[in-house]
Amino acid sequence: MVSCLYNLFLFIFGLFSLPKLLWKKKNSWKMLKAKLGLELPLLSKERPALKPVFWIHAVSLGETRAAIPLVRLIKQKFPKSCLVVSSTTETGFDEAKKSLAEADSRFFLPLDFSSVMRKLVSMVKPDVLILMEGEFWYHLLQEAKTQGAAILLANGKLSEISRERFALFSFFTKRLFSLIDHFCLQSSCHEERFLELGISKEKMTVTGNLKFDTPVQRLTASEKEYWKMELGIGPDDRLLTIGSTHASEEKRLLTALLPLFQEIPHLKVLLVPRHPERFLEVKALLERSEMPFLVYSKREEKNFRERVVLMDEMGLLRTCYQLSELALVGGSFIRGIGGHNVFEPIQCGIPVLFGPHMEAQRDFTHLLLQAQAARQLSLEELPRALLELFQNGQLRARMTASGDKLIKCSKGALQRTWEQVLERV
Known part of the structure; x- marks a missing residue:
């Protein structure tokens, strides 16, 4: 009875999700077939000889990155x-394809x-089936448990x-x-x-x-020079x-930073929206603002006088952080998101x-x-705080040293x- 009702719920959910999937996703047909189970993964021919079999399910980008040290x-x-x-x-x-080369198969x-x-x-x-962080699918767990995992x-x-x-x-x-044998948790809360x-x-x-144990490949001096060019x-x-921003957040943040552009003539913002389907929307916002900007995919058009660089390609956030003096993490200046990974910078x-709305990242906060x-600042406090940090190199160095110490103590x-x-193996 529970399984039938759950299947019915999934069917209704799928019907409502279909238009959004087809409209927003660049590889919508391929992804749709995978989501409906019409295109199941092709596993290696050597698969029967490989034992034991580990299956890691990682929802999105953050969970996949957290899985990197465990996979290795x-x-x-x-x-x-x-x-x-x-x-x-x-x-x-996409992150699994990029960062988890050790995996024998990757699939939706x-x-x-x-x-x-x-x-x-x-x-x-x-x-062994390992769920990363917190996405629980009843039939996946039930079938895995029934088949002895x-x-x-x-x-x-x-x-x-x-x-x-x-x-x-x-x-x-x-x-x-009850289907989960053990819960490895981030904190006591x-x-x-x-x-x-x-x-x-x-x-x-x-x-x-696990994110404390996730390695970050630092850019060399020559790599930094390449990216700056x-x-x-x-x-x-x-x-x-400014990373992981959401709808309406870019406009609020760039408006709040207008006085800072006057105070710091050479200030340049690397703007990294959270979702790729919003790249064109953010580009249109920048066009209306009349602020000089560069789109990463058309970087051959640069003139070095742009004030904002819109990063319209996924997977470059860490590169942007390493080129910058300061990071501002989005999803925290509007309600309903709860913030994003503030440990990555x-x-x-x-x-x-980051802003006042960090409900989903309380531990990191x-x-x-x-x-x-x-x-942690309100939108109104942001310009003055950024100005202070840009003008005070010793303060930035102390904060960086404190962050490095925290990393060492948290592994x-x-x-x-x-x-x-x-x-359990």
Whole structure:
């Protein structure tokens, strides 16, 4: 009965999602076939000889990056294993292709219909299924458990909003979470929320955040010079990266920064919207603003006098952070998003600023503010704070040093997570 109702819900969800998928996605037909289970992954012919089989499901870009150290450790400890990675979003899939070369297969996870998942799980035959952070698909878990897989949640988290939603459907929630053998969680606050949903404390371990153990490849001096030339950045330019912005946020932030452009004549902003389908929308905004700007995909048109560079290609945010003196992380100056990864700029060696709406990133917010490696500001406070930081190199250096110290002190989640995985192989 539960399975039938769940399938019906997925069918209705799929019908409503179809127009959005076809309208917004550049590879919509290919992605649609994958989502409907019409194009299941092609696994290696050597697959039957590879054991054990690890299946990691990482929803999107952030979860995929968090999985990098775990994937590499699995392949190091079990070189003859089979490892497959599934993604929900296009950005997650692209990141898996780019960063997880060790994986034997990478594919989109279809919608969680029982018949599709039964066939997919039978093809993969996982010994261990690892969910990254917090996307729970009932039929995926049920079929994996039925076919003998151990199931773990790695880098697990649960927001207060998600806890409230799960609590409304307690009967289904208990069935869903009973399928997971162990919960490896980012912090004690997430443990408390799972406890409130009835999860046994014995099934949970606070392992810490895998993102602290995720390596960031630093650019060399020559690579930085190359990128500056590519982006039309002159030797006197002062760089600010505004990353992971959402609808209406770019306009608010650029308007708030207008006085700063007067105070700092050589200020240049690298603007990186969160979603690729919004690139044209942001370009139109910049055209209306009459602010000199460059679009990355047309960088051959640069004249070095642009004030904003619109990065209209995915996967370049870390490069932008490493070229900049300061980072400003979006999704935090408007309601309903809850912020994005504010630890990433710290890993790239620069101080980070973000807005008041960080509900989805409470752990990072607390850690960075406590370490004095970041600042949380309202839109009104932003120009003055940025001016102070651009003018005070010693202050920027102290914040960077605090961030480096935090990174060193926060490692260890990978080893603690691995201990739980190893018990179930």
